[in-house]
Every structure is written in structure tokens, then in C-alpha cells.
Amino acid sequence: MHIKSQILIAITQATIITGIQAQYSPIQTYTGNAGKTLAETTPGNKPFNPVAAKNAPNIVYILLDDVGFGASSAFGGLIETPTFDSLANNGLRYTNFHTTAICSPTRASLLTGRNHHSVNVNTVIDLAVDAPGHNGYMPFEKATIAEIARENGYNTFAIGKWHVTPTPDLTGAGPFNRWPTGRGFDRFFGFMAGETDQYTPMLWENTSKIEPDLQGKHLTTVLVDKAIDYIAGQKSAAPDKPFFLYLTPGATHGPHQVDKQWIDKYKGRFDAGWDKYREEVLARQKKLGIVPASTTLPVRNTGIKPWDSLSAIEKKVFARFMEAYAGFLTHTDYEIGRLINYLKTINQLNNTLVVLIIGDNGASKEGGLTGHAIGINEYIDGSLFTQKYEDRIQEIEKLYDEIGSAKSGPNYPNGWAQAANTPFRYLKQDANSEGGTRNPLILFYPNGIKERGIRTQYSHINSVTPTAIDIAHLTVPAVINGYKQEPLEGVSLAYTIPNSQAAGQHHVQYFEISGSRAIYNDGWKAEVYHRNGTSFANDKWELYNLTDDFNEQKDLAVTNPGKLKELQALFESEAQKYNIYPLLGDTTVRSIEKLTKGPFDVRRQATLYPGVAQLPARSAPALYQHSFSIKADVDLTTNNEGVLLAVGGRFTGFSFFVQEGKLKVAHNNNGKLVYLESTRPLPTGKAILRYDLSYSPAKNLTDAAGTEALYINEVKVAERSITKSDATIMPYDEGLDVGKDNGSPVAPVYKSPFVFTGQLNKVIVEHLSKP
Known part of the structure; x- marks a missing residue:
């Protein structure tokens, strides 16, 4: 029998057994009578969709x-x-x-x-x-x-x-x-x-x-x-x-x-x-x-x-x-x-x-x-x-x-x-x-x-x-x-519900987030506090009897090593059963290469069009601590202004915009504003407005970390040195916008949405090094 037919039969049989229709809503058996005219027809009166039980809460x-x-x-x-x-x-x-x-x-x-x-x-x-x-x-x-x-x-x-x-x-x-x-x-x-x-x-x-x-x-x-x-x-x-x-x-x-x-x-x-x-x-x-x-x-x-x-x-x-x-x-x-x-x-x-x-x-x-x-x-x-x-x-x-x-x-x-x-x-x-x-x-x-x-x-x-x-x-x-x-x-x-003294039925439960982990078993609990960013070799197991020690103040790991070993083995069993490994949170960096990939994570270049609004920063082209270029393809008339690309808002973000006839950039580093502005006014007609960030890896947020520059039609019109903080562009609460700054403004020098008044054809983000 054809595999597809086997699957359909299996699904149908499973649905009949449960007595509940699946959401693919199969054709119902017609229980009425279809006559030659409407007067000769009796309806089936059978619901096509699931009906809740009477008085269902x-x-x-x-x-x-x-x-x-x-x-x-x-x-x-x-x-x-x-x-x-x-x-x-x-x-x-x-x-x-x-x-x-x-x-x-x-x-x-x-x-x-x-x-x-x-x-x-x-x-x-x-x-x-x-x-x-x-x-x-x-x-x-x-x-x-x-x-x-x-x-x-x-x-x-x-x-x-x-x-x-x-x-x-x-x-x-x-x-x-x-x-x-x-x-x-x-x-x-x-x-x-x-x-x-x-x-x-x-x-x-x-x-x-x-x-x-x-x-x-x-x-x-x-x-x-x-x-x-x-x-x-x-x-x-x-x-x-x-x-x-x-x-x-x-x-x-x-x-x-x-x-x-x-x-x-x-x-x-x-x-x-x-x-x-x-x-x-x-x-x-x-x-x-x-x-x-x-x-x-x-x-x-x-x-x-x-x-x-x-x-x-x-x-x-x-x-x-x-x-x-x-x-x-x-x-x-x-x-x-x-x-x-x-x-x-x-x-x-x-x-x-x-x-x-x-x-x-x-x-x-x-x-x-x-x-x-x-x-x-x-x-x-x-x-x-x-x-x-x-x-x-x-x-x-x-x-x-x-x-x-x-x-x-x-x-x-x-x-x-x-x-x-x-x-x-x-x-x-x-x-x-x-x-x-x-x-x-x-x-x-x-x-x-x-x-x-x-x-x-x-x-x-x-x-x-x-x-x-x-x-x-x-x-x-x-x-x-x-x-x-x-x-x-x-x-x-x-x-x-009916019995406050009923014996507990939830006997085993594991916990794990970023390397901190625990295993519970009938009142006993073994656990590890893991400090994020440190080696798992430094982890130390603790043991508690929650029946006698409600809030974990008496570590029994030394006095009851047998129980600790038993619970450690139970954790290993649960880890294999539920795919807890690999543990995260040690000295291994969670680079983009290791994260679940999105459509922008696998491309060196992304073309964005006006209308993109509040795209979450992690879902958008990465602007975080690496070298990249932003090119805005525009047609300019006199007195154009507005945002070309912005990410973030009034607390943290980055904005690439035009104002007072100049090409500008604003970095909002947790409320601290830094600007870069072109030394010459914008022309009229077709133009490519470009921003380049050249990143040099740095240790501290205040350390020097490369340069940034503005270009109008391939002519450099501004440049300055940046810090690691300037290159740390991944605001969480507000996303990426093209042609405006939705939500709250990245920079207080304009009011949102500060829509670009020229013709913005597209914005190209090109990664010049790996994020």
C-alpha cells in the first residue's frame, strides 16, 4: 500500500478511537436525505465542528x-x-x-x-x-x-x-x-x-x-x-x-x-x-x-x-x-x-x-x-x-x-x-x-x-x-x-482537590537552566548552583531534605553521600530521557553559528524595504559587535529629512537618519547619546547614503573598538573612533524599522516616527565580518 494512504488510514483510525474530530475536519457522513428539490430534502443536522460537553467550564x-x-x-x-x-x-x-x-x-x-x-x-x-x-x-x-x-x-x-x-x-x-x-x-x-x-x-x-x-x-x-x-x-x-x-x-x-x-x-x-x-x-x-x-x-x-x-x-x-x-x-x-x-x-x-x-x-x-x-x-x-x-x-x-x-x-x-x-x-x-x-x-x-x-x-x-x-x-x-x-x-x-492529606504523586522532577540544575525525588533534592560563564569543572553538588528543610539551609552532601550519588544518577537518567544535554553556561561562547538559524543569519547581505517595522533585533540583520555597512538607496529633493534605518528606542538603540540637510548617526547607549554628522550637505537627485562600522574586538565597553564613517556617493563625509559600547547594537525592547523610527525615538533630536520624506528605495545591510 502507498505510504501516504497508510498514514491517512492510521490518522482516521486514531480519530475514530478517540471520538474527537481532528482539526483537518474530514467529510462528515450525511445522515439526512438529499431529494431532487429542497422541499424533498431533509437536513442531516450533524455539526461539522467539535461541540463542547454541556456546561463545560x-x-x-x-x-x-x-x-x-x-x-x-x-x-x-x-x-x-x-x-x-x-x-x-x-x-x-x-x-x-x-x-x-x-x-x-x-x-x-x-x-x-x-x-x-x-x-x-x-x-x-x-x-x-x-x-x-x-x-x-x-x-x-x-x-x-x-x-x-x-x-x-x-x-x-x-x-x-x-x-x-x-x-x-x-x-x-x-x-x-x-x-x-x-x-x-x-x-x-x-x-x-x-x-x-x-x-x-x-x-x-x-x-x-x-x-x-x-x-x-x-x-x-x-x-x-x-x-x-x-x-x-x-x-x-x-x-x-x-x-x-x-x-x-x-x-x-x-x-x-x-x-x-x-x-x-x-x-x-x-x-x-x-x-x-x-x-x-x-x-x-x-x-x-x-x-x-x-x-x-x-x-x-x-x-x-x-x-x-x-x-x-x-x-x-x-x-x-x-x-x-x-x-x-x-x-x-x-x-x-x-x-x-x-x-x-x-x-x-x-x-x-x-x-x-x-x-x-x-x-x-x-x-x-x-x-x-x-x-x-x-x-x-x-x-x-x-x-x-x-x-x-x-x-x-x-x-x-x-x-x-x-x-x-x-x-x-x-x-x-x-x-x-x-x-x-x-x-x-x-x-x-x-x-x-x-x-x-x-x-x-x-x-x-x-x-x-x-x-x-x-x-x-x-x-x-x-x-x-x-x-x-x-x-x-x-x-x-x-x-x-x-x-x-x-x-x-x-x-x-478533595484531600489535602493525599500522598503526593509527583515523585521525580528535574530542573536545568544555563548549567544550574537540580533533581527532586520524594522530598529529597540534589542541586548545583552554576555561575554562568565558568567551567562546569568548578560545580559543587549540594543535597537537601525538603521535608525537614523547607528552604534549603542544611546541606547534607557530606553527611549523606549515598543519597547524593543516587540522585546524581537519577539526574543523568532524566538528562538522557529529556535531552537536557548539552549543558550551556560555561566558558563556551554562544555565537550566532551555534544558535538556531534565521533567514538573516545565513546571508552576508540583506536588502530591506520601507514598510519593515519593529522587526525584533535578534530576528533582523545582526548589527552586534562586528564590521558592517548600511547603504540607503534614495532619491532626494530639497529639505528631505527622516530616518533611513533605526533599531531600538529611547533607552537603547541606533539610528541612521537625515536632518537639517545632513546625514547623521545616533548611538543611544543606555541613555547616553553619541552622534556623528556629515561635514557637507546632502545633494539632490539619486544618491547612495552609506554608513560603515569597522569593528576591532575590545574587552571593556569603554575601550576603543574601531571607527565609523559616513559616505555620500562614495565620498567620506564624517568619521570618528568608537568604543565597544557603540558597537554593541542589539536593543531588546524595540525592533528595527526602515524609513521611520517606530515606537519611541532612538535620539531626542527628533520625534517618532520621523518618516523619511524623500524616496527611499531600499536599504542594504552588508556584513563585512562575522557577527
């Missing part, structure tokens, strides 16, 4: 970003979250729930109910490596909850942060099969990267780029508005049809931006500092029953100073960082409250399963010891760690009044991150630790979960989708979209 996943275990008041924190409190008080709190320690892997695991290496998402999707378990391409054989829900007759909506589409696919060429609408969602509105500005975000609707101007609204408000719009449209058209909503705001990932009224709410409330915060929160957690009564606080993480030892200026700016963060989280709670109230208004809340996950990992370490006020690139380019501590504090103080506003891109210092993680040590990215991986989980479902209280059974982010499937009584088809499905890997928590 709506399902809402709400996943926040970078919120520590001890931040929200629902889990003992000092930041007010009345909506979360209400959901928790009228549902179940899970206190032994774990994420993967960083965003993309957590989301991939949540959506699929599998381990993150099992679906090829080993770390943030931007750094996917061309190897099994690491390449960023989630297999279609491991369906998302949206794909499963749609097969069960649900509408499916994704709103907010996505961050699991392979970066090479984030161009106008797609392919779009691993965008949200390609992975089971009927509609998508949100951003594709790990973070975005809360006032000028990089947004898409479905697969179309939309303008970033929110008319002064905060992004979380816009996201909740859109969720309500989608639900309103669906319930108006099909009131009995359930929906699945995946709501993932950018909050509270940096930048910590929110309207001033929310920041002012916390004015002075953190002046006592992070040490006092930890003490108060631990006491509240004990009172709530969130942690064992015997729990004590671990020592401060490395580098964090006692609050009382800080200078007056340090205390002032550090407290302001936390005020902005707290306002951001409380605002997020308010906006989620609007959604909950809307569901109540339209009589849908009682029949809605709400899964609230307060953080996709532990609190963020991306603010370093001082915090940062400009943006994420201070962390990415390393300036956060190389600039003198005292100089950073003084610069931040100058921006004190702007911290948290749209004029800043802040993230708090690590002292507050550990406080938000109370009572744990370590932070986001530290997959070895409970501080990096333990997050609050709340289940709320008035019609289906009558129980209240706390559940302490061990669980993981891969447990959520199996749990939702069980509670909602969904059927998982053997075949979805023509792909035979592989088993779920998470352990459903449905068994814990």
Missing part, C-alpha cells in the same frame, strides 16, 4: 512574570493584591508548586504539559541552540492546551506575552505555524518577546504588526480590554460555547512602569528596607500557613548589603525602586480584577476554572546590586556589572522622580528581589534553588471546586495542563492536526 490561565513567592499579599507579601487574595480565599492555594526558573521554558511547559527540554525550549527562546532539546521548535506531536481545548469545542484566545516562537520565525516571512494562531489559538493580541515597554510596546494581533501607540494607556489595561472584547464577541455569538483564555501580561517583568498614582500608593512604605520586609513577610506566611512554623530566614544572597549599612542615597533610590514595583503589581491585580468582575457580570464566573500562577519564575536578578533605571540592555550588555557602583547610584538618584514612569525602564536591585522571594535564597534563572523555581499557584472554580485551603503536595508547571484537562473533562485526541500525539508528562493535581 471556561478555562482561564493567568500567568504573571517575575513575581517572587513572597511578593503578593495572597502569599504573605506586603504588596496589596486583593483580587488574588479573593481568588485564593475562595479556592485553593498550592504552596509546593514549581516553575522552571525562567520565562520561555515555563511557558512551553505550561502550554504543553511536558518538560521544557522535551519540547525543545531549554532557556529563553532568543538563545535557542541548534541541538535536540534546545532548538526552540516545540513539536506538533506535543500539543498545547489551546489545541486540545479547540478539539473539545472551545474558542481559544491568547493575550499578552508569548515568547515561545523561535526567534528566526519572527519576520514577515514566518513561517507562522509556531505563532500563537499556529499553536491552537483562534486569536492573539500581545507581544512576542520576553519583555516590552508598558507604554510603547511591540504588539501583534494574530500575525500582523500593529502600531505601538496606546494613547497613554498602560499595556496591562489594554490587554484586559482586549480579553474582554474577545470574550464579549464570543459569548454574544455562542453563549453556550466555552472559551480558553491564556492571559499573560508583561507584569511584573521589567521595565517596572506604571501610572504615578499606583507608585504613590506605596510612598514611604518600604523605607524600613529589605531585611525588615523579609521578617514581616515570614511572620505573615507562618500565620497564613504558607510555610512551616519552624521556617527561618536564610542568609542574604551574595553581594546584598544589610539595609542598615546603606547610605542615605542608597536607601532613597532603593526604596523608590520597590515602590514602583509594588505599584506595578497592585495595578496588575486591579486589572485582573476587572476581568474577574466582567465574568461575574455576564454570569460566567461560577463556571470558569481560573488558574492563577503568580510568577513564571522567582523574582528577577536582572537589576543587579544597584537596580537599573534605563532598561534591560544595562543587564544584557553588562554595563550593570562593569560600571562603578557609586557612579551608578549617583546616576540613578538623578532619575529618582522618573523611576517607574514611561521615561524610565527600571528593575529593582537584588536585595528587593530576595525580599520578594521570602523565605527562599537565590533568584530567577537559578534553577537549582527553590528561590528560582517556587511560585504561588491558585485554583478557583466555584462550580467545580468547593474545597478551600492549602495544598502542599509537590507539583510543577507541567502539572497545570493535565490538571485543567482532568477538571474540565477534556479528551486528548490521539491525533491533532495530523500529528500523532505523545503522552503528557506532568502529573495532574486533581487528586489533591
